[in-house]
Amino acid sequence: MTALLALTMRELKKWYRRRIAIIFTFITPLFWLALFGKSMNLYNLLQIPSNVPPEFIQYIQEAIDQIIISAFGTKDYFTFLATGMFSVFILFSSMFSGMSLIFDRRLGYLSRLLVSPIKRESIFLSRVISNIIRSLLQFTALFLIALALGLNIGPQFSITHLIALYITLALLALAFSNIFIILSLKIEEHDTAIAITNLLNLPLMFASNSIFPKNQMPDWLQTIAEINPLTHSNIIVRKLVIGSSLNIPLNSFLYLGIITILTTILGVLLSRKLLQYL
Amino acid sequence: MKIKTIIKVDGLTKIYNGEVVAVDNISFEVYEGEIFGFLGPNGAGKTTTINMLNTLIKPTKGYAEIAGYKLGRDNDKIRKIIGLVPQELTADDELTGMENIMLQASLYGVNKKTAKERAEELLGMVELSDAAHRLVKTYSGGMRRRLELVMGLIHRPKILFLDEPTLGLDVQTRAKIWEYIKMLRDEFGVTIFMTTHYMEEADKLCDRIGIIDKGKIIALGTPTELKNILKGDIIVIEIDNVDNFNEEILTKEISNISEIRRIDGKISITTEKGENTLPRIINHLTKYGIKVLSVELLKPSLEQVFLYLTGRKIREEEPMDSIRMRAIMRRRRRV
Ligand SMILES: Nc1ncnc2c1ncn2[C@@H]1O[C@H](COP(=O)(O)OP(=O)(O)OP(=O)(O)O)[C@@H](O)[C@H]1O
Ligand SMILES: [Mg+2]
Numbered sequence: 001m002t003a004l005l006a007l008t009m010r011e012l013k014k015w016y017r018r019r020i021a022i023i024f025t026f027i028t029p030l031f032w033l034a035l036f037g038k039s040m041n042l043y044n045l046l047q048i049p050s051n052v053p054p055e056f057i058q059y060i061q062e063a064i065d066q067i068i069i070s071a072f073g074t075k076d077y078f079t080f081l082a083t084g085m086f087s088v089f090i091l092f093s094s095m096f097s098g099m100s101l102i103f104d105r106r107l108g109y110l111s112r113l114l115v116s117p118i119k120r121e122s123i124f125l126s127r128v129i130s131n132i133i134r135s136l137l138q139f140t141a142l143f144l145i146a147l148a149l150g151l152n153i154g155p156q157f158s159i160t161h162l163i164a165l166y167i168t169l170a171l172l173a174l175a176f177s178n179i180f181i182i183l184s185l186k187i188e189e190h191d192t193a194i195a196i197t198n199l200l201n202l203p204l205m206f207a208s209n210s211i212f213p214k215n216q217m218p219d220w221l222q223t224i225a226e227i228n229p230l231t232h233s234n235i236i237v238r239k240l241v242i243g244s245s246l247n248i249p250l251n252s253f254l255y256l257g258i259i260t261i262l263t264t265i266l267g268v269l270l271s272r273k274l275l276q277y278l
Numbered sequence: 279m280k281i282k283t284i285i286k287v288d289g290l291t292k293i294y295n296g297e298v299v300a301v302d303n304i305s306f307e308v309y310e311g312e313i314f315g316f317l318g319p320n321g322a323g324k325t326t327t328i329n330m331l332n333t334l335i336k337p338t339k340g341y342a343e344i345a346g347y348k349l350g351r352d353n354d355k356i357r358k359i360i361g362l363v364p365q366e367l368t369a370d371d372e373l374t375g376m377e378n379i380m381l382q383a384s385l386y387g388v389n390k391k392t393a394k395e396r397a398e399e400l401l402g403m404v405e406l407s408d409a410a411h412r413l414v415k416t417y418s419g420g421m422r423r424r425l426e427l428v429m430g431l432i433h434r435p436k437i438l439f440l441d442e443p444t445l446g447l448d449v450q451t452r453a454k455i456w457e458y459i460k461m462l463r464d465e466f467g468v469t470i471f472m473t474t475h476y477m478e479e480a481d482k483l484c485d486r487i488g489i490i491d492k493g494k495i496i497a498l499g500t501p502t503e504l505k506n507i508l509k510g511d512i513i514v515i516e517i518d519n520v521d522n523f524n525e526e527i528l529t530k531e532i533s534n535i536s537e538i539r540r541i542d543g544k545i546s547i548t549t550e551k552g553e554n555t556l557p558r559i560i561n562h563l564t565k566y567g568i569k570v571l572s573v574e575l576l577k578p579s580l581e582q583v584f585l586y587l588t589g590r591k592i593r594e595e596e597p598m599d600s601i602r603m604r605a606i607m608r609r610r611r612r613v
Contacts, residue, residue: 006384014372112429115332116385118358222287274354276335278329 003118008128008133011100015134029089029142033149034080036211057244071213072240074152082146083241084210087233089142090135090169091204094176095197097131098184102193111278124185124271126179128264135173136166154243168240171256172233178263184272209234232256284310284437284469290340292326300326302493303340308471315484316473317580319592323493324473325365329509331471332362345436358386359413361435365442365473367422368429371415375406375425378414379432386433393432400428403458404451420447427455430464438462440472444479456483475592477580489584496587508586510534511552512576513559515545518569527566532558535558541589552577 015022048060065075074082101123105106147153180197187193195207205211206223214222223246225231232252239249285308292301301323310316316324329335331342333353337363342349347356369378376397383393401407402425414422427443440459444452456479462468474480480487481501489497489504497504517523523545534555537548539568547554552575563570584592 002384002387009379010373010381013377014370017372077521108364109370111329111334111364111366112362112368112382113385115334115357115360116382117354117360117387190580223577263330276333278332 003116004122004126007113007122008129009191011126011130012133014100025093025107025138026141026145028092029085029138032085032147033078033142033215034144036081038078038149060075071216073238076150076152078150079152079242080238081211082149082151083238084208084234085146086139086142086169086237087172087230088205088210089138089175090233091176091230092201093135093138094131094173095180095201097127097177098182098187098193099190100127101181102187102190105188105278106190114278115277120272121268123275124181124267126173127181128267130171131177132173135177137172138197139166139169151241153241157241165237165240168233168236168253168256171260172229175229175256175260175263177181178260178267182263182267182270185270204228204230205247229256229259282310283307284345285314285471285473286343287331288341290327290330291338292323292330292335293338295482296506297423299493301330304490304493304495306488306495306498308469310469311463311467312485313459313470313472314484315480315487315593316471316490317475317477317480317484317487318473318490319590321476322490324475324490325441326493327490328362328441328471328473332360332439334355334362345370359436360439361430361433361437362439363419363427363430363441365445367419367426369414369422369425371417371422372413374413375401375417375428376410378425379429382429383432383551388433394521396432396434397428400415400431403454404428420451423447424451424455428440434466435446435468437469437471440470442473442475444474446474446538452479459483477584477592481580487580489580489587491584491588497583501580504580504583506577510548510550511555511578512582512586513547513549513552513556514541515547515559515563516543516571516573517563518571522566522568523563524566528559528562531603546586 026058048057048064052060068075074080103111104113143151183196184193207224208214208228209225210230213224214231217225232255235252236249236256287307288305290301290305291299293299304327316322316327318324326335327470329549330337331349333346333356337349344356345359349356368444369375370381373381379397380390381388381392383397384388384400388396397410398407401410404427405419406428408425409417409421414425417425423444423446427440430438430440443459444455447455459472460483463470472484484501486498487504488495497507520540520543524592527537528547529535532555534551535547535549539546539548547555547559556573556575560570560573581592584590
């Protein structure tokens with residue numbers, strides 16, 4: 001237990017010391033939110049042409065509002081995107097959680113850990129826990145930035161919603177770091193890990209409801225989106241932040257919970273098996 | 279005192295990737311409380327052996343028992359009682375020396391207070407106290423090696439594996455570390471299994487030495503026993519034409535020559551009191567019209583033993599630069 005704590009602190013200390021890298025991790029989300037989120041405001045695209053007879057304007061406007069709200073859950077695309085980005089950036093920061101293990105293998109620190117009597121899973125879990133903490137800190141900054149940029153929070157939002165928001169994103173961070181650290185257990189070159197990461201990151205984001213609602217997607221993509229943890233995290237986050245009902249998030253919550261538990265068990269078992277010898 | 283075996287190795291073998299035979303069916307025993315050394319050239323299989331015994335590498339074949347625990351089956355128990363100072367520099371260079379040491383201590387469940395006390399003492403011994411709170415990436419190669427040593431000692435293991443513990447260190451530091459290793463054995467009864475390719479280190483520090491070459495143990499014993507293999511001093515003579523040389527005549531005319539061998543076109547003569555025999559041999563050769571090109575008188579040393587057994591010399595120089603190179607490589611990889 002002390003070993004697990006000490007190893008987690010090691011990860012966080014090293015992260016904290018790479019201040020410049022940390023600053024960069026915030027620049028990317030900022031760009032996404034500010035540029036993408038603000039420029040693609042669909043609501044403004046759907047302006048009613050001026051030659052429409054004035055007696056229809058009200059009806060057309062209501063129709064547009066309904067279409068947009070039923071698709072996005074809000075009239076404001078920025079809010080839709082920002083709430084989707086919270087989970088996407090949990091994915092992005094978790095993708096690199098396996099990297100420290102690969103470097104430890106490469107630089108020989110792993111052999112220090114392997115000859116020591118620590119439980120094999122603490123090598124695994126220390127990276128998972130530190131990644132959750134890191135991800136949630138980054139989310140906090142991102143949330144504040146989004147607020148400053150005009151995130152529309154529903155009137156029902158309370159401290160309970162905020163806590164639920166953190167729990168949801170913690171589950172997502174846990175699931176993703178489990179998956180990416182499991183992939184890194186036996187990888188020796190960081191190039192391999194970067195390649196895997198690049199292969200997975202954008203498809204995972206697009207095959208979800210992060211930047212576009214999933215009911216507009218072709219069937220096969222919808223199927224993928226259904227099993228993508230991002231989709232479920234987004235559903236919950238939007239329900240909590242925006243407040244309009246898009247779906248019943250209980251299913252999504254269960255789904256996230258189950259994925260989290262299964263990947264954690266798998267990670268612990270695999271690290272016990274694969275981290276016996278160098 | 280009754281001799282007790284603490285490490286027992288039988289037929290241990292490591293074949294990498296099904297083709298490189300790094301350790302070839304070795305068997306030996308290490309006694310409790312002794313300093314046991316593996317002496318051998320680069321690539322002999324020293325690190326591979328140490329890493330099999332400390333549970334890092336899975337043996338291809340063979341049996342080993344450490345403090346009564348069976349290697350492979352009881353690895354968890356073995357890990358609790360051993361310590362390793364690896365050949366590679368593996369401290370985390372993004373942490374300070376002290377942070378590395380304290381982290382290491384927590385891996386072994388040493389409490390903070392004890393760890394702190396030991397750390398101060400050990401850092402003083404290797405003269406790193408002033409640098410303790412600096413990031414390891416600002417350390418020189420020699421400083422990093424000394425830190426590795428401190429980290430390996432912090433939990434006072436029952437059996438300590440030292441893989442080339444003084445590689446690249448200067449003479450004074452090396453002598454200090456030898457002293458400390460002896461102290462560990464004398465005061466705490468730690469059993470030490472070390473590797474080295476420094477003859478002097480093996481000779482001065484080790485109670486018993488296994489000479490290892492190409493994955494095999496070619497001799498094993500106390501330094502004195504090993505030197506006795508030589509049966510005296512060695513005179514190496516280079517002459518203009520080896521074909522004119524006749525062993526029988528030489529042994530007949532000059533007494534106390536115990537062995538004559540031809541190695542690499544040179545003649546190697548084993549004798550007692552080499553300084554007295556040497557002029558007589560030269561006179562003898564001159565008398566028979568053989569021109570002597572060079573002579574060398576070698577006193578018994580482990581180096582001679584290795585030369586005698588393998589016909590090759592162990593290259594001792596591992597200049598500081600190689601450590602620096604490794605440190606640079608590490609840093610580069612990180613980018
Ligand atoms: N992971 C590996 N894969 C393949 N071959 C290896 C591996 N590790 C070591 N070897 C080979 O096994 C042999 C023994 O290597 P080892 O590192 O045990 O030697 P050593 O005696 O420690 O040498 P040195 O004095 O250079 O440290 C060498 O031929 C080496 O090339
Ligand atoms: Mg070696």
